[in-house]
Amino acid sequence: MQNQKQRKVEFGDFQTPVSLAREICSLIAQTGFCPVSVLEPNCGTGSFLKASLETFPDVSRVLGFEINSQYVAQALQTVAHSFPRAHVEVYQADFFSTNWSEIIRALPDPILVIGNPPWVTNAVLGALGSSNVPAKSNLDNLCGIDARTGKSNFDISEWMIRKNVEWLNGKHGVLAMLCKTTVARKTLLYAWQHELRIGSASLYNLDAKEYFGVSVDACLLLIRSDPNGHSKECQVFPSLRAQQPDNTFSLQDGRLVADVKSYQKWKNIIGKGFQGWRSGIKHDCSKVFELKIESGKFVNGLGEFIELEPEILFPLLKSSDLVAHRNPCRWIIVPQRTMSDDPSRLRLDAPKAWNYLTGHACFLEKRKSSIYKNRPPFSIFGVGSYTFAPWKVAISGLYKKLEFVKVMPFQGLPVVLDDTCYFFSCKSEEECNVLYELVMSEPARELWSALIFWDAKRPITAQLLNLLDLTSLARVLGKESNVVQALAKRQIVESMEGAYQRLLFMEEVAEYEVGQFQTNLELPPARQALVPDTDSACDIDLCNEMHSSHSCR
Template sequence: MQNKNEITRQREQKRFDSSHSQEERNEHGQFATPYPLASVIAKDLFSRTGKDISVLEPSCGTGAFISALLSMSDRVKITGVEKDSSLCKTAQQLWSSDACQIINDDFFDYASMESQQFDAIISNPPYSRHHHLSQSEKRFYSQLATTFSGVCLSGLAGLHAYFLLTGTGMLKEDGVGSWLIPSELFSVNYGAPIRRFLTQSVSLERIHFFDPENLQFDDALVTSCVAIIRKKKPDSKSNAIFTYGDFQSPRKTVEISLADLSKLNKWQHLEDYSGQTEFGGRVLGDYFKAKRGIATGGNSFFIRSRSEWHQEGISDEWLSPILPSPRNFHLSEVTSDESGWPQESDTALLNIPKSSSYADLPPSVQNYLNTCPEKIRNGYILKHRTPWYSIGATASAPIICTYMSRSEEAPFRFIRNRSNAIMTNTYLGLYPQTSMSETELDNMCAALNEIPAEVLINGGREYGGGLKKLEPRELMFLPISF
């Protein structure tokens, strides 16, 4: 049964959310924990620590976790820290007491001055991406995280990573931290130092991955997980528990030794873990290099049908064949006419060489360039490209990969390209490391399309709403039998 204060908190939270734009909340990572989820995480925490404890909530917001903790124990002592003054004011009005202190401060400023250590931490830290952090903030957060944990983070780390490392350093020995964080931390490259920290410096008790289609936050497109960490040096026989689905009643539980876990680059998909930590065969990177396609800076201006370009008076001399967007192109093969143009598509790119000065261009090309919309002309890519209208030469790839999908059955497609068509950055191109015959390329493309869907998904990463993505480096580590 929710008490009166919790009902008030939810009303005030809804008011706050409705008065701030999605862009503002994305920038500051302000996505409140749903109370039912806060309750099950708090219950799990108490099962590991007992209820007569001191708890730090380093980004308490209006206090969903505080509300859950207080509803379960009258012996818990809580310190909540919140940077946003309006959220902090709500939390203070609702929860401040002898048992609960709410502090209006930046957590990292608080941590740098506070010597108290806590029995437990429970937190849904801000989901701010690295590009929302200034260089001075990154330096301060990084120095503090290193001081508290010994871990040095990449500049690509999001704010939640700094919270986790600094907060864990504020735990007493044998203290427990329960962290509701984006699951991508356990797959992306910038998370590698944290993964080492969790297998070597502390005891990782459990990571629970929610299903990608089951977003825990209605308005944040991230797939979430709960990482439960005990501040205790692991021994040689320590194991971690990975669970999937519902937090209280998981559909799948996997136990893995920290020794084996430390050998794995990705932790997000271990449902079918069998004890094999290394793949002894060949990987795609043994045969190919992967490159992302071109970024035009304005596809609507630079890409049209070949016939439309001809109607503008622009000849093939200034055009290159280019594949349509993956959502509009579903074939497994691109064939070619005698001149190298695809027979399956007439989409063309305005591809002016960098050596061509504006004055030397045909009047038809000059006239078209003069129609470039101001929004595109002043965009980041065009403003930083010289000359702005020249995208630059690129070679066609004999095999092309679609690297974003929501499909479980066929997440990524491999397309055999026999034409001179290039691609936009909605594709990845595979370029052979050494010379390969047409037959060898045919066989390789067929082998890639036979890779099981779960292997492809496990090799990449997943985001909110079931979006799956395969980055060039991840593509290179796909096992391949050829």
């Protein structure tokens, strides 16, 4: 039998308090909106249905739908005999198989679509083996490996709310949905990019811990549909009771902008198609790939002391190390030099490493990401000549700071970063210093800040960093030079199909320049005996900034 906790995650079994539902309906009424019809696609035990009937005296028809038969009975009881003037219906139904177009056509305007769909991602439901998901599709027409990795993971509520907005397109109505803040922005971006008719939009921040006991950035999203609407901005209020917005975000040149003034000031230094910034190595098996040094010997995450060939071992930095400005205190096994490299070459080139990986194949075979499917055994991603550049400018993708770090060689070796970090590879210390000066400049930081939404799980991304045109920036700063030209050339990378790469660990066909980086670093003859500086502290645990996967209604 499915346990209760799993059902809560899978079906969003966290009921909305009636007090919150009433407060939201009161807020909608204060805007002057008076619905004739109310629809709640995921009504749970009926809190929103009850609050809507109490708040809007002119409503004539109320429809609720719910997949849980017990909740259908509770919802009917919640609204029974209390509101004789309105025609109230509650049905058991699966959101993903319901003919919503037919239902919407039968409802008179203006329509209020209200509720709180599940706060859970398709990846979580996939891990649970759940069927409570929409039909498989490429939600945003992602290309290649994007459609098989993190970018393709989406909240089920986002899929539902997109459908909600589409229902109201061309009609007079209001959409009022509780959801993650990131889901609200993505929904608006979708609506704006698809020219859906929106009269106005607002976002009210919500304390999800208070109402649902979960730590997640959440909000009430209010969208007023209008057949003649063309609005592409959203006011952000600090709370449901706030009278004035804190700020406004909008769609500018096809992208979401958090600070329109700064964006307009510096958008001339935005470039297109750049791919200089990359994520670090993705391996998804730290117990096997990542090593520490104890008593002068390497030890893996299983507590095993191991001896490996030095040429496949490199010092490693993670996000927490960058933020703390620590020297490397981990090492990583790198079985490939490029994405096209087959790790099976280690059988001859590094037999100790091959035997070690073979002996731990049971762990590597459990890696769930589809990117490893049909790849050679022990494959990793995010590796190429750029990985072994001697100098790098790097930044954490997890922490809420626009702070760059110069990464220098460690114990004569190039430092490797993991996939929570982004970096730009440099051939020399001079290049590293020049690049660091550019990215720490006021124009660069103001431009990026104008585009960053700090409540996102990963506010800083390679896509964001790669918007900056180093040539244009240097021209604005009056710092044009041969070094800048060399760095700018490295921003352009072609992919197999002639389009620019969209993910940092996509297999490359063309290197930055003819030939790979030459590190010009001599490898110590006995690297397995090297011990990092004893003064550098090492916090093994990364800051876990993943949102809660709990769902709410």
